Structure formats: C-alpha cells, structure tokens
Amino acid sequence: MVKLSNLPRPFVVGVVVERGEAASRRAAAAAFRDGAAAVELNLASLPDDAQPGRVFFARLPGPVYTSCRRAPFLRVYGPRFGRVPWRGDAERMALQLAALTAGSAGLDLEADTFAAAPDEWTQDRSALRRQAEVVRACRRAGRTVIYSWHPPRKLRWAEARRAVDALRDRGADIVKVVERVRGIAEALDSVHLSLRLAERCDFPFIFLPLGPGAERVRPFMTAFGASYLLARPPVGSNRLPAQPPVRRAVELLRLA
Numbered sequence: 538m539v540k541l542s543n544l545p546r547p548f549v550v551g552v553v554v555e556r557g558e559a560a561s562r563r564a565a566a567a568a569f570r571d572g573a574a575a576v577e578l579n580l581a582s583l584p585d586d587a588q589p590g591r592v593f594f595a596r597l598p599g600p601v602y603t604s605c606r607r608a609p610f611l612r613v614y615g616p617r618f619g620r621v622p623w624r625g626d627a628e629r630m631a632l633q634l635a636a637l638t639a640g641s642a643g644l645d646l647e648a649d650t651f652a653a654a655p656d657e658w659t660q661d662r663s664a665l666r667r668q669a670e671v672v673r674a675c676r677r678a679g680r681t682v683i684y685s686w687h688p689p690r691k692l693r694w695a696e697a698r699r700a701v702d703a704l705r706d707r708g709a710d711i712v713k714v715v716e717r718v719r720g721i722a723e724a725l726d727s728v729h730l731s732l733r734l735a736e737r738c739d740f741p742f743i744f745l746p747l748g749p750g751a752e753r754v755r756p757f758m759t760a761f762g763a764s765y766l767l768a769r770p771p772v773g774s775n776r777l778p779a780q781p782p783v784r785r786a787v788e789l790l791r792l793a
Contacts, residue, residue: 538600538640538642539599539600539642540600540642540643540679540680540681541575541600541602541642541643541681541683541710541711542681542710542711542741544574544575544600544765545574546741546759546764546765547759547763547764547765547766547790548574548575548764548765548766548790549572549573549574549575549765549766549768549783549786549787549790550573550574550575550576550577550765550766550767550768551564551565551567551568551569551571551573551575551576551577551768551769551770551783552576552577552579552767552768552769552770552775552777552780553565553568553576553577553578553579553770553773553775554579554582554611554614554618554773554774554775555582555583555773555774556582556583556584556587556617556621556774557583557584557587558583558587558588558589558593560773560774561578561583561587561589561593561773562593562596562597563772563773564770564772564773564774564775565578565597565601565770566597566598567770567771567772567773567783568768568770568771568783569597569598569599571770571771571782571783571784571787572783572784572787573599573768573770573783573787574599574600574765575599575600575601575602575642575765576597576599576600576601576602577601577602577603577604577645577767578601578602578603578604578636578641579603579604579605579606579611580603580604580605580629580632580633580636581604581605581606581607581608581610581611581621581622581624581629582611582618582621582622583622584622585622588632588635588636589636589639589641590639591639591640593639593640594636594639594640594641595640600642600643601640601641601642602641602642602643602644602645602680602681602683603632603633603636603641603643603644603645604633604644604645604683604685605624605629605630605632605633605645606629606647607624607626607629607653608621608622608623608624610687613747613777614774614775614776614777615774615776615777617774618774626650626651626653627651629650630644630646630650630651630671633645633646633671634671634674634675637674637675637678637680638678641680642680642681643675643680643681643682643683643710644671644675644680644681644682644683645683645684645685645713646668646671646672646682646683646684646685647684647685647686647687648684648685648686648700648703648704649664650664650667650668650671651663651664651667651668652664655689656688656689656690657686657687657688657689658686658688658700665707668707669707669708672707672708673708676708681710681711682708682709682710682711683709683710683711683712683713684704684705684707684708684709684711684712684713685704685712685713685714685715686700686704686713686714686715687714687715687716687717687747688714688716688717689717690716690717691716691717691718691719691723691726692714692716692730694730694733697714697716697730697734697744698733698734698737700714701714701734701738701742701744705740709740710740710741711740711741711742711743711764712738712740712741712742712743713742713743713745714742714743714744714745715745715746715747716744716745716746716747717746717747717748718746718747718748718749718750718751719748719749719750720749720750721749721750721753721754722750723746723748723750724746724748724749724750724751724753724754725750725754727744727745727746727751727754727758728754728757728758728761730744731743731744731745731758731761731762731763732761732762734762735761735762736762738762741764742762742763742764743758743763743764743765743766743767744758744762744763745758745763745767745779746779747779748779751778751779752778752779752781755767755779755780755781756781756785756786756789757789759789759790766781766786766789766790767780768780768781768782768783768785768786769781769782769783770782770783771783771784
C-alpha cells in the first residue's frame with residue numbers, strides 16, 4: 538500500500554460523500570479514473586450496515602483514507618446530508634480504526650476529538666490522551682495520520698502557525714487547517730497564510746479557505762504550499778463548490 542505521506546506532492550484527493558457503499562465505490566473509482574492520487578471516504582454519511590470492508594478497499598486502484606465528520610458538518614455538502622446518522626466521537630473513531638483493519642490508508646481526526654468545542658479545538662487532557670491512542674493505533678498499522686482543524690472563523694497568522702505546530706506535535710503526518718472566510722479578500726489572505734506556512738514548515742500540510750470566495754482560490758492552493766488539493770469526483774453526491782472537479786484539479790497541477 539502506498540503511504541499517503543509518501544505520495545509525490547502536490548497531489549489530488551477525490552472526496553467521496555455518499556449514502557451507500559455501492560455509490561461510494563462508484564464515486565471513488567471515478568475519481569481515480571480522472572486522475573486522483575488518493576480518495577478521502579467520509580464514513581459519516583454511511584449507515585452502519587454500509588461501512589466499507591476489505592473488498593471495498595481492495596478493488597480500488599489507489600489509496601483510500603477515511604474521515605468521519607460529526608453530523609452537522611456534513612451540511613456543507615448540501616441538503617441531502619442534513620439528516621445523517623448521529624455518532625459520538627468514540628464511535629466515529631472506532632469506525633475509522635475498523636477501516637484501517639479493512640485496508641484504509643489512514644484516518645483524519647479533528648483537533649477537538651473527544652471534547653467537542655465551538656472552535657473545534659481542545660486542550661482537555663483526557664481528550665488529548667484518547668486522541669494519542671488513536672494516533673498510536675494508526676501508526677502501529679503503518680498508516681497515515683491526518684490531524685485537521687476547521688475553525689468557524691478567519692485566522693490570524695500567529696494562531697495559524699501555532700495550530701499547525703501543535704497538531705504536528707500531537708502526531709500528525711499531515712496537518713490540515715480549513716478556515717471560514719466571508720469573501721474574496723479573506724480567501725486571498727488564506728493564500729498568503731499558506732505561503733507563509735510553506736516557508737517555515739518542513740512537514741506536509743494543507744491550509745484552505747471555506748466559504749464565499751473560497752471556490753475562486755482553492756484550485757490554486759498547491760502553488761502556495763498546500764500538499765494536496767481536495768476535489769470532487771465526476772459522479773456522486775459531492776458538489777461542494779469550493780472543491781473543484783478532480784479532472785480540473787489534476788490539470789491545474791500539471792500547469793503549476
């Protein structure tokens with residue numbers, strides 16, 4: 538299995554968000570056909586009886602890692618995901634650890650896992666210990682740890698820098714920060730912050746905007762430090778405007 542952190546950077550990740558295993562497999566396969574180097578499979582929208590097994594991962598031609606967002610987060614993908622199974626943090630992490638056994642290439646956990654906070658950040662000692670257990674389990678399996686933070690606001694340089702360093706210290710192989718922006722000016726500042734992070738980080742990271750204006754700059758973020766670009770497959774339910782189609786993302790990387 539190709540380790541995510543060993544993929545030649547920058548690369549394209551097809552983000553699969555579906556309501557069933559068959560639809561997830563079709564979307565993932567289409568993403569790989571269009572040139573994605575990896576696929577992120579969000580387990581949160583899948584019912585318990587549709588969680589992927591060994592056959593799912595074995596039949597796809599490239600590495601598939603998982604995320605499992607809290608139910609409210611999935612609303613960014615549209616009204617279809619307004620009602621998905623509610624799962625606590627322990628269950629969400631258990632699903633991802635089970636996917637590692639089935640063949641997942643890694644997992645994505647949030648900075649406030651086990652201690653949900655409005656800013657999606659926690660320093661709770663018990664939560665950090667439990668996060669560390671998830672990280673160790675992933676490392677024992679030889680897979681990649683992606684630590685993510687999705688603050689519901691625009692960041693300043695100092696806190697962006699502190700956040701990526703802190704997540705690296707928690708055991709991230711790849712650090713991901715997705716900040717909320719309110720227009721093109723703030724989206725362009727995300728580009729600036731990503732470039733500044735690239736100048737000082739010796740580890741893979743992605744720093745991206747989400748919100749009005751994000752769709753205009755996100756396709757170019759790999760030119761400003763992002764290690765990979767999140768994109769939407771040509772088929773399926775993911776129509777998040779901020780994520781360009783996989784084929785377009787691949788072409789942009791070739792031109793960069």
